[in-house]
Amino acid sequence: MSQTSVLVVDDIANVREDIKRLLYFEEDIAVVGEASGGHEAILLAEDLKPDVVLMDVNMPDMDGITASEAIANKIPETAVVIISIQGEPEYLRKAMAAGARDYLVKPFSSSELAGAIRRVGKLYKMRATHATTVPPVSITKPEPDAPKNKVIVVFSSKGGVGKTVISCNLAVCMAQESRKKVALVDLNLQSGDVTVMLNLSPKGSIAELVQEEDRMEYSLVNSYMVPHMSGLKVLPAPLHPEQAEVVTAAHVEAILTLLKDHYDYVIVDTSPFFNDLNLSAMEMANDIVLTFTRDLPAMKHTRTALDVLDTLNLSKKVKLLLNQSTLDYGIKISDLEKSLNASPAGILPYDEKIVLSSINKGRPFIMTHINSKTGQAIRNFARQFEPAQSGADPEIKKKKSIIGKFFCF
Numbered sequence: 001m002s003q004t005s006v007l008v009v010d011d012i013a014n015v016r017e018d019i020k021r022l023l024y025f026e027e028d029i030a031v032v033g034e035a036s037g038g039h040e041a042i043l044l045a046e047d048l049k050p051d052v053v054l055m056d057v058n059m060p061d062m063d064g065i066t067a068s069e070a071i072a073n074k075i076p077e078t079a080v081v082i083i084s085i086q087g088e089p090e091y092l093r094k095a096m097a098a099g100a101r102d103y104l105v106k107p108f109s110s111s112e113l114a115g116a117i118r119r120v121g122k123l124y125k126m127r128a129t130h131a132t133t134v135p136p137v138s139i140t141k142p143e144p145d146a147p148k149n150k151v152i153v154v155f156s157s158k159g160g161v162g163k164t165v166i167s168c169n170l171a172v173c174m175a176q177e178s179r180k181k182v183a184l185v186d187l188n189l190q191s192g193d194v195t196v197m198l199n200l201s202p203k204g205s206i207a208e209l210v211q212e213e214d215r216m217e218y219s220l221v222n223s224y225m226v227p228h229m230s231g232l233k234v235l236p237a238p239l240h241p242e243q244a245e246v247v248t249a250a251h252v253e254a255i256l257t258l259l260k261d262h263y264d265y266v267i268v269d270t271s272p273f274f275n276d277l278n279l280s281a282m283e284m285a286n287d288i289v290l291t292f293t294r295d296l297p298a299m300k301h302t303r304t305a306l307d308v309l310d311t312l313n314l315s316k317k318v319k320l321l322l323n324q325s326t327l328d329y330g331i332k333i334s335d336l337e338k339s340l341n342a343s344p345a346g347i348l349p350y351d352e353k354i355v356l357s358s359i360n361k362g363r364p365f366i367m368t369h370i371n372s373k374t375g376q377a378i379r380n381f382a383r384q385f386e387p388a389q390s391g392a393d394p395e396i397k398k399k400k401s402i403i404g405k406f407f408c409f
């Protein structure tokens with residue numbers, strides 16, 4: 001069995017002993033070294049190249065944050081997990097920004113500790129095997145020969161970050177302003193709320209659709225699409241969560257393939273999991289809008305999601321979208337960019353009044369508050385999906401970009 005090697009760093013010998021004791025019975029985890037300070041940790045990490053470093057924050061010679069940053073830079077194949085005590089959120093934020101991959105707050109159980117080590121260790125091993133074949137992450141660069149019709153998946157492995165708000169407003173923006181054919185698929189099968197946010201009353205859903213016939217055809221798919229007043233058409237999620245299980249990844253692939261042939265843009269709202277359905281949609285996608293907010297859990301989720309997508313060779317499709325950007329939980333945008341090693345392609349401000357009332361009324365804010373900052377932010381973001389006008393007259397392009405300030409495309 002391949003073991004995950006661990007270096008334990010803490011200035012207190014008893015704490016190091018406790019950690020070793022907690023890991024003693026975990027056969028797949030081996031403590032290969034221990035250090036009592038930041039300097040020693042860096043030297044040992046360079047020497048041992050462990051899969052995981054468990055790093056204390058407060059140490060006299062060099063603090064754990066500085067040491068984590070050095071290890072993240074010098075030995076990128078080693079993952080740092082910060083061990084902190086309750087009441088150190090500021091340190092945690094700094095540590096994550098400095099390159100730590102995960103954190104544990106004391107006191108923790110042996111299963112929590114082993115779970116965190118396995119999680120990051122496994123991910124890093126997968127990354128190492130892919131490292132030679134996977135091209136470097138390019139987050140916002142458009143593909144030069146981007147096909148005309150696009151599948152855009154809005155994803156985050158965390159709930160409540162605004163995936164559905166963004167999917168609905170992006171889809172309506174594209175439909176009403178570009179006069180393009182736009183479909184919105186609600187893949188949050190257990191608790192989809194696209195039809196609520198758009199005030200639609202569906203008669204059927206993706207669950208009934210997949211049970212209708214053995215062969216999926218466009219006319220069948222289209223018969224389940226519910227029209228919205230903006231021109232957008234929606235494929236709803238099931239009304240009852242238990243219906244979700246009839247939909248498979250193969251269904252998702254078939255449906256998206258058919259829709260892509262008939263719509264200019266197919267937007268997909270997702271559930272907050274790396275499940276088969278979402279992965280199937282992300283494989284089909286031209287763009288993955290990875291949505292996140294400015295808080296520590298979201299930063300952690302986004303980082304892990306980027307790692308997973310990188311491992312699956314999907315990270316080149318990612319466009320980062322920072323939502324609720326004006327809600328400041330103490331994390332600077334520059335720290336976020338540093339931690340994620342990328343800049344957001346779109347930024348949406350927090351606007352409780354407009355966003356909440358638009359949800360409650362079932363009228364996307366892009367329809368009712370088009371000139372609000374949030375509305376403008378959606379329009380600017382939507383514009384990025386317009387295929388590059390290669391070979392177009394530069395003068396025409398210039399005029400278009402001025403017009404583009406007032407319209408979505």
Ligand SMILES: Nc1ncnc2c1ncn2[C@@H]1O[C@H](COP(=O)(O)OP(=O)(O)O)[C@@H](O)[C@H]1O
Pocket residue numbers: 156158159160161162163164165166323324348349350351352355356359374
């Ligand atoms: N930009 C924003 N400004 C204010 N509130 C927002 C914004 N984006 C999302 N929200 C709030 O967050 C909640 C969760 O959004 P939702 O789109 O349902 O998240 P997800 O689909 O990721 O679970 C919404 O009900 C809304 O109240």
Ligand SMILES: [Mg+2]
Pocket residue numbers: 163164165188193270
């Ligand atoms: Mg949602």
